[in-house]
Amino acid sequence: MSEATKKTQREFFTTRTVAEALAGFRPDHRAPVETVPLAEALHRVPAADIPSPHALPGFVKSTVDGYAVRAADTYGSSDGLPSYLDLLGAVRMGAAPEVTVRPGGCAAMPTGGVLPDGADAVVMVEYTAETMPGTIEVTRPVAPGGGLVRADEDVAAGAPLVPAGRPLRAPDLGLLAAAGVTSVAVHARPRVAIISTGDEVVPPATVELSAGQVRDATASALAGLVADAGGEPVIAGIVGDEPGALKDRLTEVLADADLVVVSAGSSVGARDETAGAVAAVGAVWCHGLAIKPGKPTLLADCGGIPLIGLPGNPLSALVVFGQVGVPLLWRLSGCETPPPVPSTRAQLSRDLASAAGRLDVVQVRLWDGVAEPVFGPSALLSVLTRADGYLVVPEPATGLDAGTEVEVMLYR
Incomplete structure (x- = not known):
């Protein structure tokens, strides 16, 4: 955390820009590391580079159906002047070749098959024809390495399969599986404690509302945003405006959270109580963001755990959390650059x-x-x-x- 984090009361009404918040409010805290099966790793963030235990694909393989050849035997081939090669055998999928390609010969080759000894290229079947049993006509030349991938062309042994700090995507899971990696060390989903405040706020299950009461809509919406960004939302209940209540609740949730989000009630008193309670348990980084909607936003460091105090109005709260909270949540997940929004x-x-x-x-x-x-x-x-x-x-x-x-x- 920067030196600005250590400032206290004098920061309460210092408005920062969103750009300043994203650049300057960068807690060092990260969610702990856990090991998960590959099947549960999609969108999780690796805690370290995952090296390949061996080269991939691990052998020289064909990328086309055709014939394994010595490239020199095809030079000058054309429709008008084809080359003729002896068919020496065939390569079977999933097995080591039992044929060696000698000068003037070739072997039938499936896509993905192992290149036999003696060959250095594969000519596509579209440029060949079996003019008579045991004789293959070639009408296009192929260069050495044509129609092939090297044994380490996908990944070299020891090279990173996937980098740390980037959410795993579906192709990443495929590459890990190809290398035999069946579990990965990733940052745990950050636990986000969501506290609603205000005497007027009541649980969503409340059937009959008294005059002035509102059901807690913001907590449910914030939980959705948290889950969508890879976090684990923890609904920490509603705290009234009585002095000291929010401070006590913050002390409770900070012990088991990676991020605390306080959704203020709509009254001025609730917002004042939030600022005072946060100051009692942590250091306020800013109290006010130059954003519309959402100016009365509070950012703080509470013993290493970041806290966001959101405006009471639901639209403002969700907009601010999308602009500031979601990038912070990804950072807590070990991801420095959040995935782009469509x-x-x-x-x-x-x-x-x-x-x-x-x-x-x-x-x-x-x-x-x-x-x-x-x-x-x-x-x-x-x-x-x-x-x-x-x-x-x-x-x-x-x-x-x-x-x-x-x-x-x-x-x-």
């Missing part, structure tokens, strides 16, 4: 105003290559559910004109 290009349907120095995140609907902004109060989750994605008005900009081509980050 996106598309579209033309903006109307002018968008913004303020320089502030990142604006605007929800949009897409139709026929046009991005139409979706507006509404930040207390309304339906603004997000009606959107196909969002665009970002960068911090230096003062707005975007209608017709501007924009990049829209897509919701999955």
Whole structure:
């Protein structure tokens, strides 16, 4: 953590840009390492490079169906002046060749077969014909190494099969399996404790609401974002606004969490209690982000465990967590560069105003290559559910004109 993390009360109302937060709020904490079977490793992040125990594919193999040959025997071959080779035998799949290719000879070769001794290339079957039993006509020349892969062309012995710090993809699992690696050491899914606050917030299962009460929608949505980014969400309940209650709950959850997320209630008192409680258990890095929606955001280091204090309005909370929380979660997973968000290009349907120095995140609907902004109060989750994605008005900009081509980050 940088020296800025050690600052305390004087940071409470210091607003940082999102870029500053992403670059400067970089906790050293990482989720612990565990070993998992290959079948459970998709999207997990290796804790270290995984070296290949041997070369892959491990033998010189054919990439085409055809005939193993000595390349020199095919030089000058053409449709008008073909070469003729003696068929000496055939290579069987999954077995060592029992034939040796001598000058003027060839062996039938399947894709993936082991190259027999004496041969240095494979000519494609499309450029051959069996003109008479035991004689193969070749109408195209092949260079040495043609139609082949080397024994270490996929991976050399000892070279990394997959690197540390990058989520494993489906092809990675295939390469690991090809090398005989059946389990991998990866960072555990970061445990994210989600605390909701506010006297007005009640559990989603509440059937009848009293005047002023709201069901806790943010915790469920945050849990979905956490799971989607590879974390393990832990719903840590609702804490009222009474003094000391949030501090006590933070002390409890920090003992078993890799990240703590506090979703504030909508009252000013709840936000004040969050700032004070966090200051009592950790060091506040910033209290305020230059982002719309979501300015009243708090970032802190609590004994090495990062904490995010989110705005009380659901839309604001989810937008901020997407911009700051998700990259932080990937970092805790051992991944320095989060996987890219799917996106598309579209033309903006109307002018968008913004303020320089502030990142604006605007929800949009897409139709026929046009991005139409979706507006509404930040207390309304339906603004997000009606959107196909969002665009970002960068911090230096003062707005975007209608017709501007924009990049829209897509919701999955």
